[in-house]
Structures are given as C-alpha cells and as structure tokens.
Amino acid sequence: MPDSLRQFKAELFQALAHSTRIAILDLLREGELTAGTFSDRLGLEQANLSQHLAVLRARQIVTARRAGNQVIYSVRDPLIWKMLDLMRRYFHKQVGESMTMLEQLEKAEERGS
Amino acid sequence: MPDSLRQFKAELFQALAHSTRIAILDLLREGELTAGTFSDRLGLEQANLSQHLAVLRARQIVTARRAGNQVIYSVRDPLIWKMLDLMRRYFHKQVGESMTMLEQLEKAEERGS
DNA sequence: TCAGTATATTCGAGAATTCGCATATTCTTA
C-alpha cells in the first residue's frame, strides 16, 4: 500500500473532521445550494462558513460555480455521503455495544451485591 | 440530524486523519499485533507510534490487552476498514476523473492550435 | 531483588486549525 494513498486518505479524513463541514455536506444532500444558505441554516458567521467551504473546495469535495451574484455549491461525488452514512452505522453499533455492556453490568450487579 | 452525531463523526474522522494511524489500521487487517510490531514495520519511533495508538484507543477504534511483557492491539469493529476501503474507491474515482479530464484537454489541444 | 525488555507518558517546540473581525472582491441595479 503506497504511502501517497494513505496521505490522500488522511487529508480527506482531515477535511471531514469538523462538525460544521459535516453539516454542510448533509445540507448538500438536498442538492445544490448557494453559499449564503449555509450561514442561514446553520446560524454561523458568514466568514466562518466561507472558510469551511474553502477547506472542502481545496480537497475537491465540493465544487462551486458562480451564478450572477451568488455562488452555488454542490458535492462532487456522492460517495462522500456513503462515508457519512458508514459513520452513522458505526455510531449505532458502538452505542448498541455500550448498551449491552451496561445491561450485562446491571445483571452482574443483581447477581452480586 | 442531532449535532452530537455530527460531533461523534467529526471526532472519528479526526482520529483517522493521519497517515501513520491509517497505516496502523492497515497492518491490523492481518489480525492482532503487538505494539512493537508497528514501530518495527513502519520504521518510526516507538514513542511516536505509542502516541498514535493512544489516539486510536481514546476513540475506541482499537482495543489493547496486556499479554505478559507486551500489549496486543486489535481493531474493535471491522467497519473501520470499510471506511478505508471506501476512501480507496473515492481516490480511484477521483484519479479516473482527472485522467479523463486530461485526455479531453489533450484532444482539445490537438483540434486547437 | 535487580537488570532488561516492552510499552506508555510527559514535556516543550513548532506547525496547523479555528474563530471573529475587518476588509477585499465580484456582481447587480439604479
């Protein structure tokens, strides 16, 4: 496995490693959106959103095109959403495991003291 | 979509956002490995590897158990590898697109000047 | 108990990330 591939993966993971950027990608599931939409919907500073969009642009995760006064963003490859979906699955599995571990602890306590 | 879930995803992506940690997870595809294996195989400082392992442990991506003198690591949930595999697919798709874009540019040049 | 092996932690420095604020840039419309 070449290290350049690992480097690529690491950079992509890094780009996804912020809840605001994940929120942006979630919003884009609806389709294309103008840049302003993000600050409106997420209630964050315009400049801040623009910075996060710049990160996603730099990694080519989103593409932007100008339409008159505004800039329209969209996700370059829907595969990105699969990543987020896989993470959701992972989350639920982890939560599930924690629950059963708790249950077992409770049972052990009943039997115990 | 609750923000706690986005936060969870972001933290997990953050944990994956380093080529050394990706290399660790790739090595663990073979099965359990002792901590020392990583510094041997990757040719990095023992302390450095231990720090990266600590990151993966903190996010419960790997589990560690002591076996006498050494510590044996394994991946907690194979789903993690699916994430890496998905990233590989993403990489190849991107590369493919870049190639076709280059080809189109070349054709355009032939027709052009 | 002591020396040695395997692994983890702490610390400090340098780099990178994130944010708010101010300012630039790009485009439209009067």
Add this chain to the structure above:
DNA sequence: TAAGAATATGCGAATTCTCGAATATACTGA
C-alpha cells in the same frame, strides 16, 4: 459610475496536533 448584496480573504489569538527526547511504568527472568 456608485451603492449594495453575496462571498471570499487576510490577520491575529487561542487552541490543538505532532514529533523527538527523556522518563516512567509494567512485566520477566536470573
């Protein structure tokens, strides 16, 4: 061309990440 709307960029401060060096901890075997 000037004002205004939409978006991006530059800057400085606070925080976080990463690394190497040194040190600590856990275990084994003599």
